[in-house]
Amino acid sequence: CVPGSNTKFVKITHPVKKVGWSQNALDGAWRNAEEQSVQDAAKAHGYQLLRTNANNSDVQQVQDIENLINAHPDVLLIDPHTEDSEVKPLLDARKQCIPVIVVDRDVNESQATPGRDFATFVGSDFQKQGALAADALIEALGGPNTNATIVELTGTTGSSPAILRGGGFDGELSTKAPNIKIVAEQTANFSRATGQQVMATLIQQFPNIKGVFAHNDEMAIGAITALKAAGKHPGQDIKVVSIDGTKDATNLVLSGEEYAVVQSNPRLGALVFQTLDKYVKGEDLPAWVVQPDKVFKKADGTAAAYLPEAF
Ligand code: GYE
Numbered sequence: 066c067v068p069g070s071n072t073k074f075v076k077i078t079h080p081v082k083k084v085g086w087s088q089n090a091l092d093g094a095w096r097n098a099e100e101q102s103v104q105d106a107a108k109a110h111g112y113q114l115l116r117t118n119a120n121n122s123d124v125q126q127v128q129d130i131e132n133l134i135n136a137h138p139d140v141l142l143i144d145p146h147t148e149d150s151e152v153k154p155l156l157d158a159r160k161q162c163i164p165v166i167v168v169d170r171d172v173n174e175s176q177a178t179p180g181r182d183f184a185t186f187v188g189s190d191f192q193k194q195g196a197l198a199a200d201a202l203i204e205a206l207g208g209p210n211t212n213a214t215i216v217e218l219t220g221t222t223g224s225s226p227a228i229l230r231g232g233g234f235d236g237e238l239s240t241k242a243p244n245i246k247i248v249a250e251q252t253a254n255f256s257r258a259t260g261q262q263v264m265a266t267l268i269q270q271f272p273n274i275k276g277v278f279a280h281n282d283e284m285a286i287g288a289i290t291a292l293k294a295a296g297k298h299p300g301q302d303i304k305v306v307s308i309d310g311t312k313d314a315t316n317l318v319l320s321g322e323e324y325a326v327v328q329s330n331p332r333l334g335a336l337v338f339q340t341l342d343k344y345v346k347g348e349d350l351p352a353w354v355v356q357p358d359k360v361f362k363k364a365d366g367t368a369a370a371y372l373p374e375a376f
Contacts, residue, residue: 066162077139077164077345084112084341085138085163087129089146089170090121092256093283094311098376099169099331103142106334110342121221121254123150130154134161140341141165147223148173155183164344168337171225179352184344187337187354191226194327195233197360198306201325202276203242205304211242215276216267217250218260218284226329227252230280230308248274253284260287268295279307282314282326289322300324310361312375318361318368326368328358331376 066076084107090096107114115136119126126146131154133141141158143165145151152172158165165183172183179185206213217234220227231250238245248271253259260279268274268291277292279285285307289299297303300321307314310328317323333356340354361368 068161076347079139081139081341081345082113083115083136083138085115085130085133085136085141086117087126087133087141087143087145087151088116088118089126089144091118092121094313094376095281095283095309095329095331099144099333102332102334103168103337104334106338110338112338119146121146123147126151127154131157134158134163137161138163140344142168142337143172144169145172145225146170147221148225148228149176149223152176159183166337166341166344168333169331180350185340185350185352185354187333187340187356189329189356189358191229191329192233194308194329194358195230195235196237197327197358198230198278198308198325199234199237199241201327201360201362202278202304202306203238203245205306205324206242206245206276209242210244212244213275214246214248214271214273215278216264216271216274217247218263218277218279218288219250219252220255220280220284222252224255226308227255227280234278245276253279253287255281255283257283257287260284261291262287264288264291265294268292268297275303277303277305279305281329282307282309282311285323286313286317289317310371310375312372315361315368315372315375318363319372321363325360325362327360328371330356330358 117129167186169188171186253263292299304324306325308327314326361371
């Protein structure tokens with residue numbers, strides 16, 4: 066690879082010592098657990114980790130990645146805030162012969178291709194998570210023939226988990242239970258406080274809804290607070306399902322206020338560094354290294370069994 070030559074695929078031929086890591090935010094249990102697992106895995110491998118935190122800002126993350134490129138790491142790990150915004154600095158890394166592994170959130174693969182522009186994507190199947198959440202909510206509401214209205218609290222607009230969880234959920238719902246209608250889809254930026262605010266407004270507008278799907282646990286927890294403040298009884302008159310598997314949400318499943326939590330395992334570090342090792346050895350990588358996830362409910366004992374390892 067010759068820097069500036071626009072080489073299509075960067076193979077590293079020297080041992081890895083310095084790893085750049087661009088984190089999109091550190092704003093809650095999920096991201097803290099992910100961050101910890103990346104740091105632990107880097108340490109276990111004896112790598113130096115150059116860390117940045119973009120605080121949910123695309124402008125900041127683009128700058129962070131450019132700064133990391135200037136520090137000449139042997140490899141760069143990027144967890145992009147949104148699908149499109151970090152494509153440009155990712156391609157800049159490639160031009161500087163620095164291989165990139167995309168972690169957790171994907172980039173828009175019509176603009177950057179795994180195996181050519183970056184080594185691979187390591188992360189969960191967000192679309193499947195969305196479909197699993199729909200299956201759980203359908204079950205909670207009484208099955209495929211149920212007539213009901215629900216609302217969807219979406220994650221950060223333009224982020225791969227928000228796009229794919231939304232698509233997976235909406236597709237599964239409309240095919241499996243066409244009479245359960247989504248009356249509002251509104252973003253709450255993966256945030257508990259925003260989830261509470263948005264739900265407080267939605268429950269006034271749509272007092273007869275029977276279900277809530279939140280793209281992450283934090284928003285569901287905020288929504289449950291708002292629903293109770295509005296006189297609703299989550300778990301009884303309104304069923305709530307969300308994604309992540311935090312300790313707080315798993316406890317709400319056990320207390321009955323949430324019906325189910327779909328896992329999105331944040332502990333990606335070990336898998337990322339295993340993948341990096343394979344890459345350094347010259348092994349062919351798949352375009353996507355999938356992190357498998359489960360569903361946690363109260364009735365079947367899965368939530369109680371999972372709780373000790375929740376984050
Ligand atoms: O669901 C959310 C966090 O990218 C899958 O980011 C991750 C999401 C996670 O803010 O809680």
